[in-house]
Amino acid sequence: MTRAHLTSMAVMITALMTGIGFPALADARVTRLEITSKQSYGTFKPGEFEHWEGRIFGELQPTEKIPDIEKAPRNADGLVEYSEKISLTFPKDPKSGNGVLLVDIPNRGRPYAQALYNSPRDEPFEAGATEAGTGFLQDRGFAVAEVQWELGKGADLPVFIDGSGRQRFIEGVGFAIVRDAADFLAHATSDKSGTANPLQGAVMWTLASGKSQSGRYLKTFLLNGFNMTEGHRVFDGMHIFVSGAGMLPIMQSGTGPQSSAAEVPTFGNPEFRGVNDGVLTIGDVIQRVKARGENPPRMILINSTTDYFSLRASLSRTGAEGTAERRIPDNVRVYDIAGASHVVLRETHCELPPARLDWSPVSRATLLHLEDWVVKGTEPPESHLMPLEDAKNDPMVLHAPSYLPKAIVEIPKRDEDGNAMGGVRLPDMEAPLGTNARQNPPLSFLCMLAGAYVAFPRTQADAEAAHDGRRPVLERYTTRDEYVNRVRRATRELERDGFLLPDDSAIIIQSAAASPLWHTSPP
Template sequence: MGRCSRVVAGLLIGLASPSLAAALASPAEARVTRLELASRQSFGTFRGGDYVRWDGRVVGELAPDDHGIPDLEKAPRSDAGRVAYSARIILIAPADPASGNGALLVDVPNRGRAYANALYNSPRDIPMLSGDLGIGTGFLQDNGYAVAEIYWELGRGAELPSFTDAEGRRRFVEGVGFAIVRDAADFLAHAAADGAGTPNPLAGRINRTLATGKSQDGRFLKTFLLDGFNTAEGRRVFDGMHVFVSGAGLLPIMRSGTGPGSSADGTPNFADPDFPGVHDGPLTIGEIVARVEARGEIPPRMMLLNSTVDYASLRASLGRTGAHGTADLPLPATVRMYDVAGASHVNVLKADACSLPPGRLDWAPVARATLARLDQWVARNAAPPETRLMPLQPAKDDPTVLQAPRALPEAVVQVPQRDADGNPLGGVRLPDIAVPLGVHGAQNAPLATFTCSLIGTYQPFARTSAEAGRQPALAERYRNRSDYVNRVRAAAQALAAQGFLLPEDMAVILNAAAEAPIPEPKAEAAPPR
């Protein structure tokens, strides 16, 4: 064990509770063979106390036939006949084990960039981007979550097994990325220490494990589940999954690639609508869960969230209808699906390459509220809000909509129906949509620029009738700012009662409403005496 690891181990043993000390005497079996923690630093002080951040690597070994990972048997093996891997890991957890809430939240990084803080800790007006490990609002830490960033991708934090093929090319066994996340998550949730005696800093703290992934990594989690990686040592790895804006796609990494980039990078888009691998398998979560249950596994409880832009740019409707027709297929009892009306796939402050200003709907409040409800569903069997979706309409021949691939001739891509202003109907309606100041979730351009096709746009209403075109101006929609704020309050209270908004976010939204640019009516001049 290196000096840094010994120092961290000593610190952890000093902090350990009696139950942890007892657990260290009989380390659990795990595929992770070494946990190499190179650094430990303060992450801040929150509602329950201090948090710390550990940075390091996990090293593990796999049997050559592990879950049928393609070509794994071709990689070099140890004397024990096993195949090695290693991967970067970041842990952000309470310094005092007693101050946590018992939940381990495993984030699947997107193209080598951590996403959990950007999803759950993002403030209203300055959205955090993937890769941002800043504190932001501190929501995850204030609520006691232990967070693990487990890197899995070729060239982006993971050292994958490789071999030389018949043509002399080096190939990387990319399916091992699924095994890395499985093994590291199971180790953190259940093991006391690694084989060298280095303590697991989360030992004795965790009683449930949740996974989160956005876009590429939402597809990672669905494929992880489909291909049987949600079991380890005879137990379920993830009790719940929070899947964001994954469209109807899977992740094509059950293959061996030649590098240097990952096979997970590409996805169908307006410039390459028939990109293979993503829409070649099951499209609906119902199909995936059916395969899980057919293997005798207990599926995790899942929440899948879609943005409005996903329907036009990522074929999200196929995740509801499958490859045939326009009727929604039933969801399993273990799944909820929520459409966030007016939301973009990703929020950015600037988009210089795009023709229109980017979308600006802050839907982090829905991410926070649904994580809390997913956790309650897993921990206490508390029923979450029912599925809430936007009504759809076919978009055949619409050039602003990514049509179905040629390989799915009976698939019909649909988009949300919209009101007279252009805002989408139905779904989870934040006050910004229920009491709008403009139109959210329209397509940006040029669509062939992938970023522009995902960020959508926001078009504010005119302030006064003199500035307005066809749409009523703000001065015609709201009598004054007090009228607007009262309507926002009513919308926020309704959303909170439905389980999609937390009290702290309601306060932020009302504060923003009180500062909105609503024209005040001109005071009438007093009559002359």
């Protein structure tokens, strides 16, 4: 059966089950869509794509379950107003796509979809990239929307004056903004003034993607009931990256100018509140969602190695007490990427070179698994986790805060080279050329997330000169063919297990074959 047939069936089934047709949702909470820029984004497998930018304006009932919204000024209709920046990248003929809208939740105002899914191997994209890169998302037919939600980063939130005369921003409206914008793009025909929804009739399923801060956004969004509107689910699936055990403290009103979501616990401020408080595990989130009678979305969560050292990621598996692992819900998969860093940066001011393991291939493969899980019901691979051990008093680990006295932070077990064991193992870890995702002094905010890559010595003479006890590269792999064959076997195993696509396998093998380490006079 073709994707078009599946789409038509899904539309009919949804309409029958809900008792409402999509046109009835045209008067959703979004009141105005204002497009300020339109340009071509390039030509991909489905055809030409366009990139639009603009703003969405909307209204909320003052009875929404958002702290302090009842204190906000109201318009003539008694409603609370908001607006936010939005950008759309979609096929010029929207119906030539795959029927899936991917809502990219910006991180501190920066889009992340291109860095997560379109990033090339040798020049990894950082947060904020808008280039097409590999064009993976577009070749696969995804429509992508980026909706700003954060105070000071493109969202105009309602305000009120508190009893002491201070202006306060109602930050919880940032959840309603994404809910309403996503629902409008997926289901509405037009805004209240008659401006057409550019994606009308082309979206059958809606996914959300968020990394780090915006991954915590999505978990908090789900926990607080924002994934339901008008009696139906907003996001059918969520792809959440490197969110640790954290939530997002914006169900409150802040004084600005910075968002309450901007900070996290660090080695300099390990007692920071609002992130590792309350709900820590995804199992607890899903339990609360089901207790409200909601059907939770299908979810894939990705962890990096540095998340365990710097973001207390183990608490997302054990909760705030002991080391016993909590059960992962049936609608969730969790994949630890061995050797991955929270961010891949080209350069830092840390003591060691930044970690450089390219884990975007796993992002691409697991996004397609999430799509198939939502659209076809095809279950993705089982969760792959790294084995953990108590971090004890390791000064290179961000330990539990004093307000969680029974919590035990754990870190991945490591081999004799210092590389993490278990998890999803890219060829760079199965045939390593160095230690990946070591902690990187001085453990500033950037260094604790970037981690370090420390190359193995090339020869025994190099090892002795550097007083490096790790086995040299030319003793591990006596010829380049031996090394490339190790890489090739690892790529085929990952393809078989569902964590690597053939296109990425070819790039990884080519990169290994081009390594200069076996030249007589290496650079």
